[in-house]
Amino acid sequence: MSTLVDLFSYVAIGAGAIFFLAGTVGLLRFPDTLTRLHALTKADNLGLGLVVLGLLPHVAGVLPALKLIAIWLLVLLSGADASQLIARAARRGEPRSRPGP
Amino acid sequence: MTDGPARSPAPAANSTMRATLSRGIGLFALWIVLMPSAKPADLVVGALAAAGATWVSLRLLPPASGRVRFAALLALLPRFLWQSLLAGIDVARRAFAPRMRLAPGFVTYRTGFPRGQARNNFATITSLMPGSVPVGDGPDTIEFHCLDASQPVVEQMAEEERLLAKALVPGERHG
Amino acid sequence: MAEFLLGAAGFVLAMVALGLVRILRGPGDADRMMAAQLLGSGGIAALLLGGAAIGDDTVVDVSLTLALLAAFASIAFVQFAPPSSPGAPDDEERT
Numbered sequence: 001m002s003t004l005v006d007l008f009s010y011v012a013i014g015a016g017a018i019f020f021l022a023g024t025v026g027l028l029r030f031p032d033t034l035t036r037l038h039a040l041t042k043a044d045n046l047g048l049g050l051v052v053l054g055l056l057p058h059v060a061g062v063l064p065a066l067k068l069i070a071i072w073l074l075v076l077l078s079g080a081d082a083s084q085l086i087a088r089a090a091r092r093g094e095p096r097s098r099p100g101p
Numbered sequence: 102m103t104d105g106p107a108r109s110p111a112p113a114a115n116s117t118m119r120a121t122l123s124r125g126i127g128l129f130a131l132w133i134v135l136m137p138s139a140k141p142a143d144l145v146v147g148a149l150a151a152a153g154a155t156w157v158s159l160r161l162l163p164p165a166s167g168r169v170r171f172a173a174l175l176a177l178l179p180r181f182l183w184q185s186l187l188a189g190i191d192v193a194r195r196a197f198a199p200r201m202r203l204a205p206g207f208v209t210y211r212t213g214f215p216r217g218q219a220r221n222n223f224a225t226i227t228s229l230m231p232g233s234v235p236v237g238d239g240p241d242t243i244e245f246h247c248l249d250a251s252q253p254v255v256e257q258m259a260e261e262e263r264l265l266a267k268a269l270v271p272g273e274r275h276g
Numbered sequence: 277m278a279e280f281l282l283g284a285a286g287f288v289l290a291m292v293a294l295g296l297v298r299i300l301r302g303p304g305d306a307d308r309m310m311a312a313q314l315l316g317s318g319g320i321a322a323l324l325l326g327g328a329a330i331g332d333d334t335v336v337d338v339s340l341t342l343a344l345l346a347a348f349a350s351i352a353f354v355q356f357a358p359p360s361s362p363g364a365p366d367d368e369e370r371t
Binding site for chain 1: 277280281284287288291292294295297298304305306307309310311313314316317318320321324325328333336339340343344346347350351353354
Binding site: 018019022023025026029030031032034035037038039041042043045046047049061063064066067070076077080081083084087088091 | 131133134135137182185186188189191192193195196197201203205221224225226228229231232234235236237246248
């Protein structure tokens, strides 16, 4: 039973780590500001979500688990809003928004 | 500047009362989650903090700016999580591909949400969808930046809007 | 399990550090701000993993604070970053 729970944690946290890797690779490899924003908003939020999911079975009690979820939601929602604002700032700040298709 | 007939601010007091109560209870519950303690002194501090936070939230986000039906939103939660997973996988596949398949571009989506809280919430939720990030808006449009602009982004967003129309209630009532 | 959690924390931290290269390369302030955002979400993940590894619950509060700071940092950036063209109204479509 506990090995099953551990397996769940390994898988979730391992997958989360891979999404952090993907986010960083995207942030470095993607060609322009707005595409890099995709890497950040999608991959990293998911990475953190999976890490939180993997940690949930290891916290003692319902309230600490809810606290972890609250942190994730805070990061998720503030990150989503921040990324929209950053996108607008980026388009304001850079006259040539991207190289042509 | 939209057509907004600004009809009937009638049950304003009623909705303020309801918003105050629900936000106050929600924020106090959040306090309990963040500071799990049953000591009376802690609970008093928590109640004061929740009251202060409620006051600030009513100042910054008046009930008239629209509201969210949390039950309806919660029913859509599994779908959001699934979409978020697909979005992460989509980005990861593109990032790891030796030759990145990117055809970035802008897509303008015509939305039924008037400018305001409901549209902001809609934009926030759509930013979790695969392949598109909201990057600007006009009077009745939202502009998305897409990793692959040839995808059927408009259809996808229309579907999301249809589902979310029940959960996100705009400020001025439109019929 | 503890070793695995610590290893994962180290890996995520390494990813954050690698992402910070974006701060050096830029080119725009928005790109740099994104790397700072990554420092927020990745730092929180690493903190939570490390805290779980050593069994210290107080780390959760540290990560909560980091989450708030990351949010405020982005808002501050958007609020105070100098716009390129003063007096220009809202951006038009320049696809």
